[in-house]
Amino acid sequence: AQSVTQLDSHVSVSEGTPVLLRCNYSSSYSPSLFWYVQHPNKGLQLLLKYTSAATLVKGINGFEAEFKKSETSFHLTKPSAHMSDAAEYFCVVSDPPTTSGTYKYIFGTGTRLKVLA
Amino acid sequence: NAGVTQTPKFQVLKTGQSMTLQCAQDMNHNSMYWYRQDPGMGLRLIYYSASEGTTDKGEVPNGYNVSRLNKREFSLRLESAAPSQTSVYFCASIIGLAGGRTGELFFGEGSRLTVL
Numbered sequence: 001a002q003s004v005t006q007l008d009s010h011v012s013v014s015e016g017t018p019v020l021l022r023c024n025y026s027s028s029y030s031p032s033l034f035w036y037v038q039h040p041n042k043g044l045q046l047l048l049k050y051t052s053a054a055t056l057v058k059g060i061n062g063f064e065a066e067f068k069k070s071e072t073s074f075h076l077t078k079p080s081a082h083m084s085d086a087a088e089y090f091c092v093v094s095d096p097p098t099t100s101g102t103y104k105y106i107f108g109t110g111t112r113l114k115v116l117a
Numbered sequence: 118n119a120g121v122t123q124t125p126k127f128q129v130l131k132t133g134q135s136m137t138l139q140c141a142q143d144m145n146h147n148s149m150y151w152y153r154q155d156p157g158m159g160l161r162l163i164y165y166s167a168s169e170g171t172t173d174k175g176e177v178p179n180g181y182n183v184s185r186l187n188k189r190e191f192s193l194r195l196e197s198a199a200p201s202q203t204s205v206y207f208c209a210s211i212i213g214l215a216g217g218r219t220g221e222l223f224f225g226e227g228s229r230l231t232v233l
Contacts, residue, residue, distance in 0.1 A: 009157070034221055043226040044160075044207065051220075090159060092222075100167035102148040103211070104175065105222055107159040 023091035140208030
């Protein structure tokens with residue numbers, strides 16, 4: 001089975017400085033990878049996804065991530081943090097297809113981003 | 118377009134009570150999922166359904182049952198609730214992509230369950 005590791009449970013940055021949230025995965029095949037964001041007491045919103053097209057993926061709100069197969073990483077970045085970016089971020093990897101033909105999605109344990117004024 | 122709708126949004130149960138969480142999607146997706154979210158543990162898969170009439174266990178199925186009533190609806194039942202089932206529950210669905218690549222999960226807003 002696939003697995004995903006988010007290397008930091010908490011990250012603090014100052015407003016206007018870059019954001020880096022790290023994600024490593026293990027996979028025996030070519031997975032799809034996703035980043036989701038969850039604001040306090042809200043549902044999960046897709047930030048961006050990698051599905052075997054361009055390795056540099058651009059998402060919403062200025063976020064982007066680069067798929068690096070040699071490093072098995074999919075780190076999330078943003079050039080300049082905004083107060084509204086404070087939230088929890090989840091890296092997600094897809095399992096290979098099941099016998100029933102669908103996919104399971106494995107979540108990392110999350111990184112809570114704090115943005116300081 | 119409602120997307121994925123979960124009910125109820127909040128529920129308090131006593132130990133041993135039963136309840137059903139309802140989920141419906143209007144996007145004509147084939148696959149549906151139930152996750153639970155606990156602090157520091159991310160989202161863990163309880164059950165999933167590839168299509169109407171099929172269900173499979175995920176990572177943490179014990180204490181739960183599911184029903185895929187039709188293509189739109191996928192319910193999660195707690196037969197005898199325990200305090201360890203206090204959690205936030207999310208329903209999700211996906212659409213497949215061409216060539217077998219996976220699409221993204223679409224989530225409901227969550228159901229917060231407390232078991233006393």
